[in-house]
Amino acid sequence: MTNTAIKVEGISKRYRIGLAQERPDTLRDLLLASFQRAGRLLKPKLRSKRKAATTIWALKDISFELKQGRVLGIVGRNGAGKSTLLKILSRVTDPTEGYGEIYGRVGSLLEVGTGFHPELTGRENIYLNGAILGMQRSEIKSKFDEIVAFSEVEKFIDTPVKRYSSGMYLRLAFAVAAHLEPEILVVDEVLAVGDAEFQRKCLGKMGDVAGQGRTVLFVSHNMSAILRLTQETIVLDKGRILMRGATAEAVDFYLNMGLSKQGERFWEKDEVPADAAPFQPIALRILDNRGRVVDTVRSADGFDIEVEYNLAEAITGLRVGLYLTTTRGENVLTSFDTDAPALFAKHSVRQQGHYVSQCHVPPNLLNEGRFVIGINAGSYRIRRYFQDEQALVFTVDATGAPGMHWPEARPGVIRPQFQWKIDKM
Amino acid sequence: MTSRSEMPTVILRPSKGWLGLDLKELWRYRELIYFLTWRDIKVRYKQAVLGIAWALLQPLLTMLISTIVFGVLLEVPSQGMPYPLFVLAALMPWSLFATSLQKSSISLVGNANLITKIYFPRLIIPISSVIAVLVDFAISLVVLLAMMIFYEIYPTWNVLWLLPLVILSVLAALAVGIWLSALNVQYRDVQHMVPFLIQIWMYASPIVYPIETIPAGIWRTLYGLNPMVGVVQGFRWALLGGAAPDMTMLVSAGVVLLLFISGLFYFRRMEKTFADIV
Numbered sequence: 001m002t003n004t005a006i007k008v009e010g011i012s013k014r015y016r017i018g019l020a021q022e023r024p025d026t027l028r029d030l031l032l033a034s035f036q037r038a039g040r041l042l043k044p045k046l047r048s049k050r051k052a053a054t055t056i057w058a059l060k061d062i063s064f065e066l067k068q069g070r071v072l073g074i075v076g077r078n079g080a081g082k083s084t085l086l087k088i089l090s091r092v093t094d095p096t097e098g099y100g101e102i103y104g105r106v107g108s109l110l111e112v113g114t115g116f117h118p119e120l121t122g123r124e125n126i127y128l129n130g131a132i133l134g135m136q137r138s139e140i141k142s143k144f145d146e147i148v149a150f151s152e153v154e155k156f157i158d159t160p161v162k163r164y165s166s167g168m169y170l171r172l173a174f175a176v177a178a179h180l181e182p183e184i185l186v187v188d189e190v191l192a193v194g195d196a197e198f199q200r201k202c203l204g205k206m207g208d209v210a211g212q213g214r215t216v217l218f219v220s221h222n223m224s225a226i227l228r229l230t231q232e233t234i235v236l237d238k239g240r241i242l243m244r245g246a247t248a249e250a251v252d253f254y255l256n257m258g259l260s261k262q263g264e265r266f267w268e269k270d271e272v273p274a275d276a277a278p279f280q281p282i283a284l285r286i287l288d289n290r291g292r293v294v295d296t297v298r299s300a301d302g303f304d305i306e307v308e309y310n311l312a313e314a315i316t317g318l319r320v321g322l323y324l325t326t327t328r329g330e331n332v333l334t335s336f337d338t339d340a341p342a343l344f345a346k347h348s349v350r351q352q353g354h355y356v357s358q359c360h361v362p363p364n365l366l367n368e369g370r371f372v373i374g375i376n377a378g379s380y381r382i383r384r385y386f387q388d389e390q391a392l393v394f395t396v397d398a399t400g401a402p403g404m405h406w407p408e409a410r411p412g413v414i415r416p417q418f419q420w421k422i423d424k425m
Numbered sequence: 426m427t428s429r430s431e432m433p434t435v436i437l438r439p440s441k442g443w444l445g446l447d448l449k450e451l452w453r454y455r456e457l458i459y460f461l462t463w464r465d466i467k468v469r470y471k472q473a474v475l476g477i478a479w480a481l482l483q484p485l486l487t488m489l490i491s492t493i494v495f496g497v498l499l500e501v502p503s504q505g506m507p508y509p510l511f512v513l514a515a516l517m518p519w520s521l522f523a524t525s526l527q528k529s530s531i532s533l534v535g536n537a538n539l540i541t542k543i544y545f546p547r548l549i550i551p552i553s554s555v556i557a558v559l560v561d562f563a564i565s566l567v568v569l570l571a572m573m574i575f576y577e578i579y580p581t582w583n584v585l586w587l588l589p590l591v592i593l594s595v596l597a598a599l600a601v602g603i604w605l606s607a608l609n610v611q612y613r614d615v616q617h618m619v620p621f622l623i624q625i626w627m628y629a630s631p632i633v634y635p636i637e638t639i640p641a642g643i644w645r646t647l648y649g650l651n652p653m654v655g656v657v658q659g660f661r662w663a664l665l666g667g668a669a670p671d672m673t674m675l676v677s678a679g680v681v682l683l684l685f686i687s688g689l690f691y692f693r694r695m696e697k698t699f700a701d702i703v
Binding site for chain 1: 462467471472545700
């Protein structure tokens, strides 16, 4: 028999945007607004119009139920409402409408290291952070050694965390959070940072947590983590649940959604975070060897990937690059447009204007399957302007690839044509 | 795994209108109050060479400055007491009040990173910021003790009145502090206003001057409505003797209580919006 852990019905959340107009932020605005309101009373129609324009539904009519001991993934693009949903479930904020019931203590990891104080030592922060996350002092004390061992910062445990490297800081923060034992754990994007080795450890720990029969809600952009840790996944888009299903299906659905045209991805203005400026992505497309936009390429043929973008002003050291991963979340490669030393030297400063960065993918590189292209634009060690790990999905067809005379599926991500030699000895 | 009946059930729904105070929930989170207070105290004197000694130096230096300016240069009368002691007995409750008020009114905004990430009863934040100030106050009592020994003034049983007086000044600070902290979440004007509020309040309390400076009659009664007037006067009386506070103090205590309770309810009403607008 399984019990319900979370049940929500018709949860919606409205936020005010353009806050300053609708709700005064300073006393001066308050006074001004009082006069305006008096004037607006005379024109009631104007008022309702204004209200609609200054609010946004971050979540609309979310209903779902989750049984105890299940691990549910939540995926969605930036601004789809994932974080808002987790905030409501962890009671940080109230829903505007709807009703929900949660059975059990909720522990939330909305951001590791919440409440860490830079001036305090590692030891002191373990206690403070543990208490903030809802642990009892006795509980922290009994798990203290375990937490320190997990974090691998034993030597620096009595050093203020402001002297820690970012990796150490993160490890300690995650170690505290990982030793929380609530019935329901809400996790948001904890694996976004940290070295690969530690990420593996965290994933392992999360897997243990799920294995102990605890209910977990897991939000991530990391599809391989979602695929590994969850059985079921909800796809959120513009505040609504688009689908809920077995994780593999949901991930595939998510990666394919919102592509107006196959083989091509456009970014609307409102999809690009404001802090991407002056970089403004326009489109990402895949072109076959005859220059047509396609969503399926043949492994045996070469093809091109191009990124089209605008620079509102000149950027120094800009590099625009691609990530290639499989839909199962395996990393295939990363490549930047200024990888070649000559191009790097030539484009040390990219002037304002409209650009296309195009790369040619040689024949016989990828095995058949579905691949995801992510894009990244940044100046190394200075600033990341824009990143979208799942910008476009395409299919590689093996027709004509090496070894196709045996109609069998070949494991592996790449399918190169090696130069074999057969000698009779 | 705990069975279902023992598990706490949380209801999620829009909160509308006035809510109960839910002191039980506050009690459940008492350890967090302890840890946040502990953090505030720990952090305050980190990387300061003199460390916690500042808790002693601050009242000592303020006393010295006030004594030179008001006692020596302006020759303000001090009800026949040594001026340093006269002013110290007032400065102690005053700085407890003023620092509590200042810290609590900016406390929510200062802890915005917690508020937007984790659930806990938000009242914990202003409360723990005030408790941290109380600890400093307790330490500074050492200065007072040393001064009294130096002037060979020994307290009577009246000293027991200090406890209710301390409670009243903390309550007064918290009453104003929770109102201002909740308002400050939305109107940052508050944090610019608070220093002036404290300054005005200080001049409206008999700290550097004796209460007799205010003409008796209606003015003195109005003046007495300021709770800090009673507290300061009470402190002097309990420690050094002189005139005891009169009945107006009960009225001002009533005002404090009213302000405190209304502040609690206002805070609870606004609490759920903090994470969205802070």
